[in-house]
Amino acid sequence: MDEFEFIKTCLAPLAGPEGLKLQDDAAVMTPLPGLDLILATDTMVEGVHFPNGHYGGDTAERLLRVNLSDLAAKTGRPVGYLLSIAWPKNVSAELMQGFASGLRDVQKAYDFRLYGGDTVSTSGPMVVTATLIGVVPEGQMVKRAEAQAGDDIWVTGSIGDACLGLKYVTGHDITPVPDGEALWLWEEAYLRPQPRLLIRKLLRKYASASIDVSDGLLADIGHITTASKLGCKIYTADVPLSAPTQKWLSGQGDSQKAIVELVTAGDDYEIVFTASPDHKEDIAREYKNLGVHVACIGQCMTGNDVTLLDPNNKSFYAEPAGYKHF
Amino acid sequence: MDEFEFIKTCLAPLAGPEGLKLQDDAAVMTPLPGLDLILATDTMVEGVHFPNGHYGGDTAERLLRVNLSDLAAKTGRPVGYLLSIAWPKNVSAELMQGFASGLRDVQKAYDFRLYGGDTVSTSGPMVVTATLIGVVPEGQMVKRAEAQAGDDIWVTGSIGDACLGLKYVTGHDITPVPDGEALWLWEEAYLRPQPRLLIRKLLRKYASASIDVSDGLLADIGHITTASKLGCKIYTADVPLSAPTQKWLSGQGDSQKAIVELVTAGDDYEIVFTASPDHKEDIAREYKNLGVHVACIGQCMTGNDVTLLDPNNKSFYAEPAGYKHF
Numbered sequence: 326m327d328e329f330e331f332i333k334t335c336l337a338p339l340a341g342p343e344g345l346k347l348q349d350d351a352a353v354m355t356p357l358p359g360l361d362l363i364l365a366t367d368t369m370v371e372g373v374h375f376p377n378g379h380y381g382g383d384t385a386e387r388l389l390r391v392n393l394s395d396l397a398a399k400t401g402r403p404v405g406y407l408l409s410i411a412w413p414k415n416v417s418a419e420l421m422q423g424f425a426s427g428l429r430d431v432q433k434a435y436d437f438r439l440y441g442g443d444t445v446s447t448s449g450p451m452v453v454t455a456t457l458i459g460v461v462p463e464g465q466m467v468k469r470a471e472a473q474a475g476d477d478i479w480v481t482g483s484i485g486d487a488c489l490g491l492k493y494v495t496g497h498d499i500t501p502v503p504d505g506e507a508l509w510l511w512e513e514a515y516l517r518p519q520p521r522l523l524i525r526k527l528l529r530k531y532a533s534a535s536i537d538v539s540d541g542l543l544a545d546i547g548h549i550t551t552a553s554k555l556g557c558k559i560y561t562a563d564v565p566l567s568a569p570t571q572k573w574l575s576g577q578g579d580s581q582k583a584i585v586e587l588v589t590a591g592d593d594y595e596i597v598f599t600a601s602p603d604h605k606e607d608i609a610r611e612y613k614n615l616g617v618h619v620a621c622i623g624q625c626m627t628g629n630d631v632t633l634l635d636p637n638n639k640s641f642y643a644e645p646a647g648y649k650h651f
Numbered sequence: 652m653d654e655f656e657f658i659k660t661c662l663a664p665l666a667g668p669e670g671l672k673l674q675d676d677a678a679v680m681t682p683l684p685g686l687d688l689i690l691a692t693d694t695m696v697e698g699v700h701f702p703n704g705h706y707g708g709d710t711a712e713r714l715l716r717v718n719l720s721d722l723a724a725k726t727g728r729p730v731g732y733l734l735s736i737a738w739p740k741n742v743s744a745e746l747m748q749g750f751a752s753g754l755r756d757v758q759k760a761y762d763f764r765l766y767g768g769d770t771v772s773t774s775g776p777m778v779v780t781a782t783l784i785g786v787v788p789e790g791q792m793v794k795r796a797e798a799q800a801g802d803d804i805w806v807t808g809s810i811g812d813a814c815l816g817l818k819y820v821t822g823h824d825i826t827p828v829p830d831g832e833a834l835w836l837w838e839e840a841y842l843r844p845q846p847r848l849l850i851r852k853l854l855r856k857y858a859s860a861s862i863d864v865s866d867g868l869l870a871d872i873g874h875i876t877t878a879s880k881l882g883c884k885i886y887t888a889d890v891p892l893s894a895p896t897q898k899w900l901s902g903q904g905d906s907q908k909a910i911v912e913l914v915t916a917g918d919d920y921e922i923v924f925t926a927s928p929d930h931k932e933d934i935a936r937e938y939k940n941l942g943v944h945v946a947c948i949g950q951c952m953t954g955n956d957v958t959l960l961d962p963n964n965k966s967f968y969a970e971p972a973g974y975k976h977f
């Protein structure tokens with residue numbers, strides 16, 4: 326299938342009216358009054374961000390879900406996206422159709438449309454880029470840089486499942502040997518992260534700063550505290566883990582080393598946010614109506630380290646701001 | 652230079668306020684009332700869209716200029732862009748800084764800012780994607796699909812210089828041997844196309860359809876006529892050529908074959924548009940105040956071929972709609 330046929334048969338059905346049937350040089354949209362636009366770009370490279378040869382629906386889904394997660398952290402509602410695909414030579418028509426199906430599934434699940442983009446060939450690994458467009462009431466986007474000393478640190482969902490899912494997808498041994506349900510949960514967490522769009526109103530109401538967990542829980546909390554010129558402490562016993570991941574953790578010889586692995590691994594696509602302790606009860610009450618679990622895991626402080634505390638509130642790991650694990 | 656350092660030292664100075672110093676997950680913009688947004692994405696791959704190893708300013712300039720050309724065809728004024736770069740391993744800090752300088756030069760020349768993007772590593776060729784955001788008065792974007800039978804076909808600037816520039820840049824022989832001035836003009840036309848933003852008001856006033864010449868003059872006219880369900884005839888003697896390209900043409904044994912090469916080669920980044928013959932005199936009068944030459948080179952007709960006429964108005968070449976040269 327060549328570029329023109331792919332656009333016409335696979336992508337054009339995904340286009341919204343802004344995309345002009347993907348037959349023009351550009352998309353055009355009429356912004357709604359009172360809404361700001363949020364724009365987030367994500368690029369994934371074969372062999373770096375997804376396994377070699379995974380040209381089909383899984384990669385398309387993950388690209389959009391990761392992009393939606395940025396939007397969720399910034400409290401936006403998705404409306405459309407622009408997509409660039411550099412296809413390697415000789416990708417089968419089935420995989421190309423599969424890629425488009427993955428896009429369609431995510432569009433349907435989160436109600437947004439394709440606006441346009443570009444499709445080219447490459448002699449190297451596949452490279453895909455999506456620029457998602459979301460809307461938010463004017464002036465209400467939650468930023469990274471406005472956390473205050475004393476603010477609580479909250480995180481959605483559970484941490485570490487995607488780390489174990491990546492181990493599984495890439496064929497690494499996992500000990501103790503997990504059951505099928507654990508594998509399924511971990512694999513889903515890695516391949517199909519759930520963008521936490523449901524909590525965007527909660528964030529707009531209470532959050533002083535927010536970010537999604539892509540680089541790793543600690544690194545992303547560090548992005549907030551660095552941008553806000555703060556440090557923080559994290560109670561590791563309060564970091565939310567799924568039952569299978571909790572079971573994995575208890576099977577590890579060195580549980581502190583294992584928890585550090587989970588909170589530094591990344592790909593969770595949960596939302597970390599900070600909020601004044603005055604809102605602690607409001608948040609704990611209100612998240613229950615949203616279908617997303619939210620846990621308080623620490624506090625912002627003056628200083629510039631991200632410090633991990635054990636169940637006895639003893640510090641066992643400190644990471645200076647901006648530390649990189651890769 | 653790693654990804655974080657490149658963003659901080661090279662890209663952050665290019666960001667507008669919408670980019671939040673490139674320290675957040677997304678950009679945020681407040682659209683101005685009464686203006687539509689135009690969104691255009693272009694991707695360039697090393698070895699396909701630019702020569703191997705050209706990681707510096709030339710590639711950055713060309714990426715943005717090509718992207719601006721789409722915007723010009725759609726009559727938009729640029730305001731910002733999102734940029735994705737997949738860097739090959741071991742690109743020198745000098746080339747990375749050069750790339751950023753190329754971005755800065757184009758931003759300054761056309762007055763728009765970086766809003767955000769993503770920077771990653773690849774084991775393969777460099778892949779760069781820009782999504783340009785422009786504004787246009789609500790409902791006034793000129794589309795591809797609205798040309799009418801009988802409309803004149805107009806083109807800006809000159810055709811074929813970039814084709815000869817690409818030959819020169821890629822080390823192909825050019826006969827007859829051109830002088831230094833010709834080489835400079837051709838190379839500039841290829842490397843630094845001039846997005847024809849100056850004619851956007853003329854287009855909004857008179858054009859029924861427009862497109863920029865990226866695939867080739869004939870192919871892009873074909874995109875308009877196909878989308879508008881028409882054919883057309885082109886008077887090759889009226890296709891505007893620069894003096895050096897005219898000289899090159901007269902030195903070719905088979906001048907019809909040579910003109911077909913020029914009008915099918917692409918990379919001109921001129922604007923082709925259609926307009927009712929009622930506006931012929933208005934256009935011919937008004938373009939003179941704009942600093943852009945505009946020439947009438949043909950007419951839209953019923954049918955579906957793009958037909959080339961020689962100086963005696965005899966047809967010598969016809970290309971069915973959607974024909975691909977590559």
